[in-house]
Amino acid sequence: MAPADGGGEQPHKAHRQHKSGAKARKKKGKGKGGGGDNDGGERKNPKAFAFQSAAKAKRLQARSAEIEQRRLHVPIMDRSIGEPPPFVVVVQGPPQVGKSLLIKCLVKHYTKQNLSEVRGPITVVSGKSRRVQFLECPNDINGMIDAAKIADLALLLIDGSYGFEMDTFEFLNIMQVHGFPKVMGVLTHLDKFKDVKKLRKTKQRLKHRFWAEIKEGAKLFYLSGLIHGKYTKREVHNLARFISVIKPIPLSWRMAHPYLLVDRFEDVTPPESVRLNRKCDRKITLYGYLRGCNMKRGTKVHITGAGDFSLSGVTSLADPCPLPSAAKKRGLRDKEKLFYAPMSGLGDLLYDTDAVYININPHLVQFSKTGENDASKKQGKGQDVGVTLVKTLQNPRYSLNEKLDQSFINLFGRKPAAQSEDISGNQNDQGDANILEEADGNNICNANTLESNDHSYSECSSDSEHDNDEATQQNDHEVGLREEVEFCNGRMRRKAVSANFKDDDDDEGAEEDDVDSENSGDDQLSEGSADDSEESLDSDDETENNSKWKESLLARTLSRRSANLMQLVYGQASKKLDEGNDSSAEESSDEEFFVPKGQKKQAKNESTSFDDMDAEDYSKFFKTELRDWSDEDLIKSIRDRFVTGNWSKAALRGQEINENDVDDEEVDGDFEDLETGEEVDNDTKKSKREETNGGGYFDKLKEEIEIRKQMNISELNDLDEDTRVEIEGFRTGSYIRLEVHGVPFELVEYFDPCHPILVGGIGLGEENTGYMQASLKRHRWHRKVLKTKDPIIVSIGWRRFQTTPVYAIEDRNGRHRMLKYTPEHMHCFAMFWGPLAPPKSGVLAVQHLSNSQVPFRITATGFVQEFNNTARIMKKIKLTGVPCKIFKKTALVKGMFTSDLEVARFEGAAIRTVSGIRGQVKKAAKIEPGDMARRKGESIDGIARCTFEDRILMSDIVFMRAWVNVEVPTYCNLVTTALQPQDETWQGMRTTAELRRAHNIPIPHNTDSVYKPIERKVRKFNPIEIPAKLQHLLPFKSKPKDTPKHRKTPVENRVPVLMQPSEKKTHAAIQQLRLLKHEKARKKKLQDEKKKKAYEAEKAKSELLTKKRQREERRVRYREEDKQKKRARR
């Protein structure tokens, strides 16, 4: 911004100032300011740039402060430690927009590998410290919702030649509800434009629309077109750079829940049980990078589209796609450009807890002994170690054991028999089923080999693609399914490890026992381990961990007592009691219980019943032996615990702890009994104090968070791996394997790698179901309002479920009034029943899951407000009744209540007649015997005595306004889309309207509710009859006259008017004159009308002409202007 170097770079034409004229004079009047600011004026005359007015200065300052404040966000603590998990890039767009192609191009860019098909997530090492996981978003709404929940970056692909499609906006809305990740638009199909100008205009238009949706300046990337069926290298490169600089946004929901995007899925049910019952519950394993927050073993998970499951095993595996070592260098070596996509059948190695699978492309290496042609291939490749190994296995001159001993790598364990069996089995498979091989080839043929462009290989791949195409064209459901199943189960793979895991484990356990018994001098430990090994048989994982933990405990030269304490507290349940006894026994033997006299029995009870299940619970501990504190020795022993004691000794007390506790962390040596954590604390406190002068509240918050994080790291640093996992769970970023039992077989049967499987951890209290109150707003673009109790599908947290909400709005008195339909442009409450999600989590509602029913599928959006079980939703009810007997101002009303009990409930309630007379319910009416006789046949129950402010009529209708509670249906149905074929739409509960449509039932129609024209009879009043007595007293004026009924007098009774002849004449003359006048006026009027019409016609004609002329003029003028503008632009 320095004004000095403004002129340096490009020679511009110098600005020539006006030397004369108004502007020049104006500038002169201002003073010398104008001349000075060209170069270095700011420095020479700082006053010249000071604010002239205080108000303006204030305004500007306020503005800048506001901008500054708007930039700030409440800092969120990022608790993840270590390598971050791969960055999920979801590629989303309407069908046929180029999603897969973009992924392929990006993968090609990163790894130089060609990908034939995009299935499932693809992990790629994209930089020295960065991995990217690409995920293609499926087009159905379920897939979109799931993808939006895991995306760190969403690439929205937009067909530039077509414009935006609803899918894009739907996806944006979904993301907004579930935490808005980073978004980048990508325009494709721009090569459809032939006209450059049109292209530019379209880009401009789409960009602005995109900005309007996200924010001003949101990135929209242009992919100009295809070259050889791929996007241009340069553009993909640029896009990759954009992706590489984007940082994920911390989203509160995801930060608080562990989750993983499953990139590998295996069915590990024993084949025998599947054979016996194909529909038996399966055991599956799910693999993926752990994201969000740390995951503990006991966490329950939700598998999207399938339901909630408890984990039966979590293991951390070696990272299949590790980041390169942190050596200092630029860029990535080719070797480090790893990628991992097991669902696409890519990635050479698959790790499991008990085995490593190596995928080898059968077209590159043929292991069955065909001989010659593969030899030629091999020559091209050079001998691979693995290949030779397998080859040599095929012509066994020696037994396998010997062979393995001879071979120079000893990757694997000692049980090769199983291996050979496996291989032969696989080969048999190959030989038997050609189809299978084809399918497998399709999956694996692109398997990652660095020297890829083999002739035969490409042929094969094309072949298999053809096959695949054919298969899809046939659209044979059966075949498709089989293919899938084969894909996940029968992939050609060679089990390289044959070590029987169980044996291994047992060995380990045995070792451990030895170690235990060797090391543990005291009885407790050995006892415990013995127990362990006995109990371990059922669960292998656990024992392993357990034993490891113990081993490490022993290995660590931690004080014996620590281990004891941990075990004492968390030991096996069987031991617990003994230990409890021991400890209490120790204590009781060591020290006498303090027992106040009255308490003796109670205390005794406690001492014996520490392990008793029915022990009383006291938080107070009556252990204390009362020593005589006047004893000098005793006093001396705690002398230094008081400020009156020796301070340096007291400080020593802490420091020794330091050395003991944390060995690896050197104390900075400054002072006192602070732990390392506090050390940091102190240091930063100083700096904080310094900064509080400069930085504000915000910096302080950040500082605190940083301190907290440092402390977390330092405190957990010195733990060994297993203890750490027990304490804090599996860390984010680690590749873990989840084992889930009891999964419905449909999940395996209909597994489709193109649909992302998201496994989300369920927090405390989120597995329960209950009523939730959400603030909901119908989406503007959804055509219809929503009806109360119509089922909608909501997505909250990880889950998607169908529920029937009741909509409500809060009245001014705090009452929740039911709404039959959602309001047009307002938020309303929606109360529904379902699995609870914490307040503030977003709610997304969809009515139909099918793709083509409605133009815009998002029905409503909102957020959970609270768990509300008490707030009653009320509905107005009007009870009506009619008077059956009227006294003065009291009436007996019937038909309003059905029983006397009901009347009693409403005593004192306000009522009203239609005519507006107010009243009150008093009591149930006592029916007199006479009445009863009169009302024979009718029910006499529920007649209420009511009083009114005025006498009511028998024709009045009395009504009472009351409020009745509306029950929210306890209906919730998880959307189990993963348990059905993906091309079927999930069918949940149908709305009443849909049911009526399906069963052809007309809408019920209450004839009473129909509006009819109101017919009012003219009221006939009887003449007033005044009693004779009264009449007599009235004055004459008011007396009814004895007037006969008014009737037109007949002609014969009328008085004739006889005129004089002169009168007759004048009368006739006047009549004639009047006639003349009228006639004249009539003619004049006609003429005028004619004239006016003519004038109007004339006027219209001329107007038309003028308009024409004006338009012509305008057109000329505009053309001129446009031309001028263009000229100016050039």
Place this chain on the structure above:
Amino acid sequence: MGRDKARRLSGSRHFRQRVVLATLTSTAITIDDIRSGGAAPGLRPHEVSLLHLLHKISDHHSLDLNETGKDARFLPRAYLWTKLRYKPGVIVGGRDLEHDCGVHRGIGYFLEPLILLGLFARAPISIRLKGITNDTKDPSVDTFRMVTLHMLKQFGVPLEGLELKIESRGAPPLGGGEVFLRVPNIKSTLKAANWADEGMVKRIRGVSFSTRVSPQIENRIIYAARGIFNRFIPDVHIFTDHRSGSAGGRSAGYGVSVVAETTTGCLLSADATVSYPNVDEMNEESENLELTSPEDLGVQVASMLLEEVAQGGVVDSAHQGLLFILCALSPPDVSKVRVGQLTPYAIETLRNIRDFLDVKFIIKPDPNSNTVTLKCVGAGVKNLARKTS
């Protein structure tokens, strides 16, 4: 949806903790065999009272009590409930609540769970508790006011909303005391505590009370206690709180609770009460038993406090359990606390925490100071009941 089965527990021990942790983690629990073997099976009146209290402050929970087959004619109804099924709901809280704690256990028995539940309630709780304010088994309300409430400060709960007012005192066996408790609800989570520095004792404070006895007794207690404290530290103040009339409850008693405050703000307490025995253990021999004299009581309390000081740790032995629960509830950061020797109650608490919250502590003894350092990563329990504005 995975059918969530209730957690099965048995026996009546740690009833409070189980119920509280179940409520906080909203896990359903089933407790069977509640004293089923004993002569007096079933829930005790104070446990039933606790359930009533829970009922008052929460909502949409379900409580099932199953009776044994014993003949109901011989026993009051409460003694028959040997099986409890509890499915927690939302803690609502609320103002101006009232609860009669009965005379079987002190108010201290109810305060500990209440303060935990109150933090995670929808609305701040203000409640009036009636019963025995000071007794021998439970921490006295003075201790609670002076120590327990201040403990929450370490976990990021502001002291402003916390209040315990002792309106009147009641000693066993008849009680008649009344306290007023206010607990604020936290916004979302507690804060993890790093509380390992015990410091040195800088002052000793305390409150002695007497109901329906001569006020002179208090001076005798204080005199005796000071006699011991003066050897260590001169800054000792024990206040007297003599209640008479209606504020003195219905039974006679006296007691004292003392607090040692360290340079780092840790509070160690000890309390003792002398009164006639509780209704539960009244029998012939207790009719004419000899009560501890005020002088002995003073010496006893002072010794207890010094014992606590000698043990070390940032809290005294009675507060260990609460401290651990608070640590386990805090967000998934490392909490670090130091306590003296672990009490059996604390150990059981740790086990319960492991069972309910899936939080394990690293327990490291420190041989030099004879204390134990505990570290844990909290479960990050959030206040889900609180409404978003």
